[in-house]
Amino acid sequence: MASAVQPLKGDSVAPFASIGTMAAALFEESDVHTSRVSAYSDRVVAVRDAFKLLYGEEPMLVSRAPGRVNLIGEHIDYEGYAVLPMAIHLDTLVAIRCVPPTSSVAAPAGKEGSPSPPRLRVANMDPAKYPAVEFSIDARQEVDTNNHSWGNYFLCGYKGVWDHVHETGCREQPTSGLDVLVDGCVPLGSGLSSSAALVCSSAIAVMAALGFAFPKAEIADLACRCERYIGTQSGGMDQAISIFGERGVAQLIEFNPVRAHPVPLPAAAVFVIANSLAVSKKAETAATNYNRRVVECRLAAMVLAVRLGMDPTTARTSITTLADVEALCAGSSAAPQPTQEHAALEAVRRCLHADPYSASEIEGVLEAPLASVFAHSPTSLAVIAAASTFKLQQRALHVYAEARRVFAFRDAALSTPPDSAAPPSSPVPSVLLSLGRLMDDSHASCRDLYECR
Numbered sequence: 001m002a003s004a005v006q007p008l009k010g011d012s013v014a015p016f017a018s019i020g021t022m023a024a025a026l027f028e029e030s031d032v033h034t035s036r037v038s039a040y041s042d043r044v045v046a047v048r049d050a051f052k053l054l055y056g057e058e059p060m061l062v063s064r065a066p067g068r069v070n071l072i073g074e075h076i077d078y079e080g081y082a083v084l085p086m087a088i089h090l091d092t093l094v095a096i097r098c099v100p101p102t103s104s105v106a107a108p109a110g111k112e113g114s115p116s117p118p119r120l121r122v123a124n125m126d127p128a129k130y131p132a133v134e135f136s137i138d139a140r141q142e143v144d145t146n147n148h149s150w151g152n153y154f155l156c157g158y159k160g161v162w163d164h165v166h167e168t169g170c171r172e173q174p175t176s177g178l179d180v181l182v183d184g185c186v187p188l189g190s191g192l193s194s195s196a197a198l199v200c201s202s203a204i205a206v207m208a209a210l211g212f213a214f215p216k217a218e219i220a221d222l223a224c225r226c227e228r229y230i231g232t233q234s235g236g237m238d239q240a241i242s243i244f245g246e247r248g249v250a251q252l253i254e255f256n257p258v259r260a261h262p263v264p265l266p267a268a269a270v271f272v273i274a275n276s277l278a279v280s281k282k283a284e285t286a287a288t289n290y291n292r293r294v295v296e297c298r299l300a301a302m303v304l305a306v307r308l309g310m311d312p313t314t315a316r317t318s319i320t321t322l323a324d325v326e327a328l329c330a331g332s333s334a335a336p337q338p339t340q341e342h343a344a345l346e347a348v349r350r351c352l353h354a355d356p357y358s359a360s361e362i363e364g365v366l367e368a369p370l371a372s373v374f375a376h377s378p379t380s381l382a383v384i385a386a387a388s389t390f391k392l393q394q395r396a397l398h399v400y401a402e403a404r405r406v407f408a409f410r411d412a413a414l415s416t417p418p419d420s421a422a423p424p425s426s427p428v429p430s431v432l433l434s435l436g437r438l439m440d441d442s443h444a445s446c447r448d449l450y451e452c453r
Contacts, residue, residue: 043093047125047183051095054123055179059095060209065200066091067186068193068241069273071250072442073406075450078235078294079301080323081403082254084263084410085237087245088273092184092197094154094205099177118177120158122151125183137174139163143229148284152230153195154180157202160226165212178209189279196238199227216243220258231379232286233294252410266416266431280453287382289453295374295383297399300352300392301325302373303365307351308332312367322399344400348393356389391451398449402442409438 044062051059066087073083101118118137124130133151135141139162143152162174180202186194200223207214214222223239240253244260252261282290301322305315308328319325322344329347330340359370366373374380412434446452 043183047093047095047181050125051097051179051181054181055097055121057097057179059179059181060097061205062093062095063201063205063208064091064093065197065204065242066245067197068238068245069191069271070237071271072402072409072439073237074402074442074446074452075293076235076399076402076406077237077253077255078233078321079297079399079403080255080321081399082252082406083237084250084252084406085241086250086265086271087241088192090186090192090197092182092186092194092201094198094201095181095183096205096209097179098209099179101175101177118175120155120178120180122154122180122182124150125181130182137177139166139174145229145231145283148281150198153198153227154182154202156226156229157199157204157223158206159229160199160203160222161206161210161212163226164214164218164222174210176210178206180205187275189281190275191280192273193238193242195230195282196223196227196234196242199223200239200242217258219243224258228379230283231291232283233291233379250413252406263410263413265413266429266435268429269432269435286379287386291379292383292387293395293450295380295387296390296392296395297322298380299357299362299370299390300348300396303357303362303392304329304347304351304396306365308347312365316366316368316373322396323403326400341400341404345397348396348400352393352396354393356391358389359384359387362390362392394449394451398445402445405438405442409435412438 047062048058067090068085068087070083070085073081073085077083099118120135120137121132122134123132130150133149135151135155135158139159141155141159143155143159145152158178165172182198182202184194184198186192186197188194200219203219203223203226207219220236220240220243223243224234224236227234227239236255236258237253240255240258240260241251244251244253246262249262249264252263253259254261280289298320301324302315302319304322305319305325305328306312308325309332310319310328326340326344330343332343332347363369370384371381374384412431416429416431
């Protein structure tokens with residue numbers, strides 16, 4: 001099933017749109033279609049009513065975070081390069097209230113409430129598919145990555161908020177419980193970042209319910225870091241666009257530090273998001289798919305650095321992404337004035353062979369066992385344990401070329417005023433052909449060089 005989806009405008013995708021009392025407007029009616037406002041209002045009312053039935057009181061607030069579709073810049077955020085996604089209207093709502101430690105806790109299903117230690121009680125609007133879960137309020141508790149419970153994503157957001165609070169020097173510890181009800185409409189495992197929508201919405205809800213207030217960039221950063229508790233080595237794109245998304249524009253997301261730059265899209269452009277119904281269980285297959293690509297990129301960066309003259313010890317300790325090696329590539333090029341892309345691709349083809357590398361070959365180059373290189377990363381060690389070979393040249397070629405395509409896409413999109421729509425009978429505008437070619441090249445690279453699954 002496919003649907004034509006155009007990017008949204010204004011505050012309608014801002015994750016703060018629904019923070020506030022239940023009486024507050026969820027959206028500005030002048031900024032979105034009335035039917036969409038009505039649909040979201042109906043959902044919020046349904047969540048509020050279900051929350052009151054479940055917990056005995058209305059929620060303090062409802063937070064919202066959208067899913068996303070990535071236009072270009074696949075698998076390069078964790079390599080330090082910019083990406084170009086846009087937020088979509090499918091989202092996750094989180095209703096929440098604080099439960100003081102002295103409160104009598106209302107029991108679901110009509111049972112009488114009784115005093116009990118504060119807990120995190122997390123329920124879902126679809127309890128048959130997502131059973132309610134409970135956690136302690138201890139912000140230091142580990143996320144059980146062996147138990148792939150949907151509630152773990154809320155726990156990630158909860159831990160992320162407290163991590164951030166403590167990193168600022170505050171020694172406050174959680175004392176109140178939280179009652180939570182989640183309602184999401186982002187299809188799971190579809191590539192639209194349902195997990196990031198849940199983590200971001202959860203973090204925003206926890207932050208607001210506990211009385212904290214962080215800038216958007218800090219929320220995007222903490223959400224990225226805390227989702228890694230689930231076991232995936234996320235690069236930050238999914239969380240950043242969920243926080244920074246705006247209607248009518250894509251966002252050029254850059255990292256270190258995270259920041260967003262609106263990129264208006266041509267008025268004639270309609271992006272079709274088709275659900276293939278193929279489910280990707282990102283967290284459950286991390287060691288053999290997603291995290292494996294992250295590890296292969298890091299190994300490619302370190303081996304490339306050594307081949308370009310860096311001391312192996314320095315490479316092991318200072319090189320973490322392919323972006324870290326790009327300056328070395330430029331300095332090694334034989335061309336008189338090479339572009340960065342040309343120099344990087346030339347260095348990869350010259351210094352990394354196309355055949356898969358064995359662990360022993362890489363260890364010989366780095367002069368250290370891979371188990372020691374990744375000693376402080378359990379998720380990377382899981383990759384090393386599961387893999388027999390590693391494709392380094394292919395992954396590096398994809399990353400360096402894809403990084404350039406992102407800015408070529410940005411430049412092409414900005415070359416045409418966003419409100420200059422062509423008449424229906426006109427030929428396809430050249431800017432759309434340019435954008436289409438870049439997206440085609442990106443998809444081919446993902447298929448052939450990155451072997452995305």
